Amino acid sequence: xxxxxxxxxxxxxxxxxxxxxxxxxxxxxxxxxxxxxxxxxxxxxxxxxxxxxxxxxxxxxxxxxxxxxxxxxxxxxxxxxxxxxxxxxxxxxxxxxxxxxxxxxx
Amino acid sequence: xxxxxxxxxxxxxxxxxxxxxxxxxxxxxxxxxxxxxxxxxxxxxxxxxxxxxxxxxxxxxxxxxxxxxxxxxxxxxxxxxxxxxxxxxxxxxxxxxxxxxxxxxxxxxxxxxxxxxxxxxxxxxxxxxxxxxxxxxxxxxxxxxxxxxxxxxxxxxxxxxxxxxxxxxxxxxxxxxxxxxxxxxxxxxxxxxxxxxxxxxxxxxxxxxxxxxxxxxxxxxxxxxxxxxxxxxxxxxxxxxxxxxxxxxxxxxxxxxxxxxxxxxxxxxxxxxxxxxxxxxxxxxxxxxxxxxxxxxxxxxxxxxxxxxxxxxxxxxxxxxxxxxxxxxxxxxxxxxxxxxxxxxxxxxxxxxxxxxxxxxxxxxxxxxxxxxxxxxxxxxxxxxxxxxxxxxxxxxxxxxxxxxxxxxxxxxxxxxxxxxxxxx
Numbered sequence: 142x143x144x145x146x147x148x149x150x151x152x153x154x155x156x157x158x159x160x161x162x163x164x165x166x167x168x169x170x171x172x173x174x175x176x177x178x179x180x181x182x183x184x185x186x187x188x189x190x191x192x193x194x195x196x197x198x199x200x201x202x203x204x205x206x207x208x209x210x211x212x213x214x215x216x217x218x219x220x221x222x223x224x225x226x227x228x229x230x231x232x233x234x235x236x237x238x239x240x241x242x243x244x245x246x247x
Numbered sequence: 248x249x250x251x252x253x254x255x256x257x258x259x260x261x262x263x264x265x266x267x268x269x270x271x272x273x274x275x276x277x278x279x280x281x282x283x284x285x286x287x288x289x290x291x292x293x294x295x296x297x298x299x300x301x302x303x304x305x306x307x308x309x310x311x312x313x314x315x316x317x318x319x320x321x322x323x324x325x326x327x328x329x330x331x332x333x334x335x336x337x338x339x340x341x342x343x344x345x346x347x348x349x350x351x352x353x354x355x356x357x358x359x360x361x362x363x364x365x366x367x368x369x370x371x372x373x374x375x376x377x378x379x380x381x382x383x384x385x386x387x388x389x390x391x392x393x394x395x396x397x398x399x400x401x402x403x404x405x406x407x408x409x410x411x412x413x414x415x416x417x418x419x420x421x422x423x424x425x426x427x428x429x430x431x432x433x434x435x436x437x438x439x440x441x442x443x444x445x446x447x448x449x450x451x452x453x454x455x456x457x458x459x460x461x462x463x464x465x466x467x468x469x470x471x472x473x474x475x476x477x478x479x480x481x482x483x484x485x486x487x488x489x490x491x492x493x494x495x496x497x498x499x500x501x502x503x504x505x506x507x508x509x510x511x512x513x514x515x516x517x518x519x520x521x522x523x524x525x526x527x528x529x530x531x532x533x534x535x536x537x538x539x540x541x542x543x544x545x546x547x548x549x550x551x552x553x554x555x556x557x558x559x560x561x562x563x564x565x566x567x568x569x570x571x572x573x574x575x576x577x578x579x580x581x582x583x584x585x586x587x588x589x590x591x592x593x594x595x596x597x598x599x600x601x602x603x604x605x606x607x608x609x610x611x612x613x614x615x616x617x618x619x620x621x622x623x624x625x626x627x628x629x630x631x632x633x634x635x636x637x638x639x640x641x642x643x644x645x646x647x648x649x650x651x652x653x654x655x656x657x658x659x660x661x662x663x664x665x666x667x668x669x670x671x672x
Contacts, residue, residue: 169281201260201264202257202260202261202264202287202288203264203284203285203288204288205288205289205291206284206287206288207288209288209291209292209293209314209386210313212386213293213314234253234257237250238290238291238386239291239385239386239387239388239389240291240386242386242387243386
């Protein structure tokens with residue numbers, strides 16, 4: 142499986158919102174790329190992070206931990222996190238581990 | 248699939264990854280950071296930390312920390328009571344809100360409560376505390392189940408072993424460093440002793456003052472010119488310094504005799520290589536050939552030397568080096584019965600005796616080193632310092648060296664093809 146890197150969308154539908162596209166496999170490397178982009182956007186004053194999982198097929202434990210860190214950091218900065226376009230397996234995994242309790246699903 | 252099974256598979260995946268992470272040769276700090284991610288990701292834990300126990304400071308020092316904020320203490324002290332309790336519990340998760348009887352949980356209560364820490368896992372390996380894991384609330388908001396605590400224990404065991412291994416490595420490195428320092432000190436003492444012996448030998452003979460030191464330095468030059476490594480060069484120097492140690496037992500008047508000594512005196516003097524060997528043999532030298540150099544430095548390739556009349560290949564190589572250095576120094580210094588000989592004459596003598604008294608390849612290496620210095624290719628001034636500038640720069644010496652070296656080792660290589668009987672140039 143090839144791993145796509147996380148890409149930050151250049152289009153911002155609403156001011157203060159950032160869309161981050163996750164790759165097909167969220168592991169340590171790609172997870173840290175997502176984390177880095179999220180922190181950068183939050184530091185720029187972003188109030189809503191939309192994480193798009195349309196391409197995501199697998200999220201490993203390190204990926205989960207990193208996403209929990211993103212949720213925690215965003216929450217400390219008063220920003221909202223939205224998870225969008227997850228497939229069924231990803232939704233099931235995130236629900237099982239409680240991530241969905243802290244984000245808005247789209 | 249039931250959610251419980253799904254959770255189990257996910258946790259096993261994390262456990263397998265953790266095992267792989269621990270056995271990989273990654274940076275220790277990074278391994279611990281990844282391990283914390285794996286525990287958090289396996290069970291969906293919002294925040295946590297992994298600490299290493301310092302038995303000297305009796306404290307837990309943070310190695311990896313996630314989401315606990317900048318104000319969380321990076322070093323947490325333990326009392327002896329805490330340590331005793333953690334050791335007796337072994338690797339068992341402790342529910343922080345219910346553990347306030349121990350001083351540790353009383354002292355840090357506010358910090359733990361502020362960050363909603365729920366579990367504390369002492370990492371005990373081979374009856375020693377090596378660290379601890381702190382875990383916050385789960386993202387689901389539910390309490391930790393027994394099976395989740397077991398997973399935490401299994402993962403904690405891996406992390407504990409990684410920390411114990413790291414501690415062991417640090418201890419080995421510390422011992423290795425101590426040994427290295429001790430070795431350096433011993434080596435320095437050995438060299439000082441060697442030099443003291445050389446000075447003691449040279450004190451017996453006012454005419455050959457500094458002879459042993461010079462033979463040591465000439466032997467060093469020959470070894471360097473042969474391209475030997477630093478250790479071997481050092482060994483050659485030591486062999487040179489100590490080659491005449493047997494003379495310590497020869498009467499001073501025989502060594503200093505300004506006349507040709509008689510047969511009895513000659514027997515005593517000629518016994519010095521054997522005595523030198525007896526003196527040096529019981530010493531554990533870092534360079535094994537040192538006693539052999541003392542014993543055989545008066546042997547000749549043609550078998551006419553002493554004490555054993557050995558032939559060419561029977562003579563240890565180090566002894567051949569010291570023989571050349573010894574003879575060269577004898578020829579280039581004033582003796583009671585003989586003035587030093589001009590450099591040109593000495594070079595010719597070495598060439599004449601190459602193959603009889605001296606190993607030819609050693610003569611060419613030695614003279615080659617001398618020529619390099621005179622032609623400015625070697626700026627260390629090794630020969631000038633030992634022989635004096637005027638002596639070394641005598642008229643015609645460069646030409647003599649070039650001629651001699653070309654005769655001994657022609658610069659145009661020739662390959663003899665035996666079968667065809669041809670010489671290819």
